[in-house]
Amino acid sequence: MLSLSNKRILLGITGGIAAYKSAELVRALKGLGAQVRVVMTDGAKEFITPLTLQALSGNPVHHSLLDPEAEAGMGHIELAKWPDHILIAPASANFIARLANGMGDDLLTTICLASIAPLAIAPAMNQAMWADANTQNNLQKLQELKKVKVWGPASGEQACGDVGLGRMLDPQDLVAELGKQFEQKSLSGKTVTITAGPTREAIDPVRYISNHSSGKMGFALAQAAVEAGANVNLICGPVTLATPERVNRIDVESCQNMYDAVFETLPNTDIFIGAAAVADYRPATTADHKIKKQSDAMSIELVRNPDIISSVAATENKPFTVGFAAETQDVSGYAKGKLISKNLDMIIANDVSDKSIGFNSEDNAVVVIGHNYETSHGKANKYHLARVIVEHIAECLETQ
Structure with a gap:
């Protein structure tokens, strides 16, 4: 299945009637998981509004090279560094000529000159303009000097009534071409939600119940999942990472x-990893003001917190659900019990009694346990183990 999960696509739109197709192109890219930013020329704004494309992309639309607010932070350079791929669709004959001759007289041409990202153009123009020797020379120059890919044009009836080459490729064809530029990875097209770090359960405005979790394992898993092609939500308690x-x-x-945050993201989650060290109990009441010292003893009534991972695993059409078991004894035995009792698909067990691994450490050692397998991974950097765990998950999904 084609996926553009987490790919950054900068879409340039130039002046031409085919600009109306760009709205559908943005929608198709977003539907495949891409992040999309749009840059328009002045001519493009005569055919489709920036507001339309902002609503579809979810990002502000850029069109001015000399925007004082953007340029205070060197906006055009930041945009040039941002994308994994640049696509100009439609690319007019005028834009092709200016780019081929190294001009940087508007925001879009400046970005193309300043970026090292791969660049493709989808030409759209009258059939006579396409056939003109100057246009063909400009295209050849772009392909030779900048290795620009040219996708299309297609042949057919044009807005002016002519018939021939010059129509912009349909959005789905352009999306397919973009998909070919990226390697499909083990979690491409999947959305992963990960919890990480501790929680804090307030006693009063000053004090709270918490634990020693640093969140490092959850953050490492988030990075590994992104590298495997997934869209990642990272829900984390108070950490400094x-x-x-x-x-x-x-x-x-x-x-x-x-x-609450987990269940807000859950409808679009394919894989849930509960790596957070969530407090099992919270104070029954939280004082409105700091509790003053009054005697040698103090009692706090505690009540159970909701079990997040059990609740996720109990949902209809649950995601592939992975839990963590931080134990101090009989690590594998307790973990297997949790795997079954909480209806998990996989559990990652580790021995937190070993002070050289686990909480606040850069390293860990884990046992990956499923319903018909158990694999141990000795002491290693948490990021390395995160990649191993992510690949275990990907292999399980392939066999489902």
């Missing part, structure tokens, strides 16, 4: 916050 690139991070505080 940098967000992996291309990951949708959702910060939460308590178990209930995390539960």
Whole structure:
């Protein structure tokens, strides 16, 4: 199945009647998981509005080279660095001529000159303009000097009434061409939701119940899943870690916050990995003000928190559900019990009594357990183990 999960596509739109097809092109790219940013020429805005394309892409549409707000941060250079691939569709004869001659007189040509991303154009023009020797020379120059790929044009009836080569390829054909430019990976087209880090359960505005989880394993899994081609939601408790690139991070505080965030993302989740160290209990009541010291003893009534991973695994049409078991004794035995009792598809067990691995460590050692297999992985960097775990998950999905 074709997927553009997490691929960054910069779509350039130039002036021509075929610009109306660009709306459907943006929709098709987004439908395959791509992130899309649109850059328009002044001519393009005469045929389709930036507001339409902003609504479809979910991102602001760029069109001015000398936008003071954007250029305060060197906006055109940032846009040039952003994409994995640039596609100009439609590409007018005028735009092709200016790009072939190294002009950077608007935002789109400047980005094309400044970017090292692969570049493709989908020509769209009158059949006589397409056949003109100058246009053909410009196309040859682009292909030789900049290795620009030329997709199309197609033949057929044109808006002016002529018949011949010059029609822009249909959006689905352009999407198929883009798909060929990227390797399909083990989790391409999948959406993975991962929980990470601790939760904090408030006692009063100052104090809380928590644990020593750093979130490093969950963050490593998020990075590994992105590298395997997945769209990733990372729902994390209070941690100080940098967000992996291309990951949708959702910060939460308590178990209930995390539960709510998980179920908000769940309808679109194919794989759920519960790597967070969620508090099993919370104070029955939270004081509105700081509790003052009054005696030598203090009691706090605790109540059960919702079991997030069990709740996920109990849903109809549940995602492939992976849990973690942080144990201090009989690690494999307890983990197998959780695998069955919580209706999981896989569980990752580790021994947190070993101070050299687990909480706050850069390393870990895990046992990957399914319903008919058990595989041990010795002490290694958490990122390395995350990649191993992700590939275990991908292999299981292939056999389902």
